[in-house]
Amino acid sequence: MQIGVLGQTSGVSPDTIRYYERMGLLGPPGRRANGYRVYGPAHLERLAFVRHCRDLDMPLADIQRLLHLLDHPADDCRDVDGLIDTHLTQVQERLQSLQMLAHQLEQLRGRCHGQHTTSECGILHELVAAAQGENCVCHGASPRMEGDV
Known part of the structure; x- marks a missing residue:
């Protein structure tokens, strides 16, 4: 899916999605031959996690730490x-x-x-x-x- 669809599906604006990418909260998307970003279900799931944490008013640094821990299930x-x-x-x-x-x-x-x-x-x-x-x-x-x- 393209960033607009990801934004509509998740309720997060495309600018915020790009910002989360720069911050390392979302992994880099794939690219089509025309250079457009392509997002998959994993991006949507991670974005939903970030959004829920933001709804709980968690700072981005804490969310980053939680995502790191989520990515390391043995910790x-x-x-x-x-x-x-x-x-x-x-x-x-x-x-x-x-x-x-x-x-x-x-x-x-x-x-x-x-x-x-x-x-x-x-x-x-x-x-x-x-x-x-x-x-x-x-x-x-x-x-x-x-x-x-």
Whole structure:
């Protein structure tokens, strides 16, 4: 199949497929006499694996490592466990960070109710105050910026 068909079948754009080839995530395709790339079922399967890993928000370096391990079935799978454990920890840390961000935005949102002019907007007042180094409802004391005395 040509790259367009591979892209449609896998849901991955041709540009991304070429990028994955350059990164070594996909093996080189065969070539027709006219120079067109020809992909087979193995390319589609590998691309589906990469896409699924990307859907899990795994970095390409980790996917590369997983593909290497997949290509070496006699290797110890503790490396796979370690990659997933590390990724899970990173996701949990991001979730915690996002929860804190949501709380900060809720605090900020609570500063403005009803309909009035922007000059009376509590949210804008809080953002300006924080930009000027004052305490804000969402962060408390603002950290000093580099160069402040």
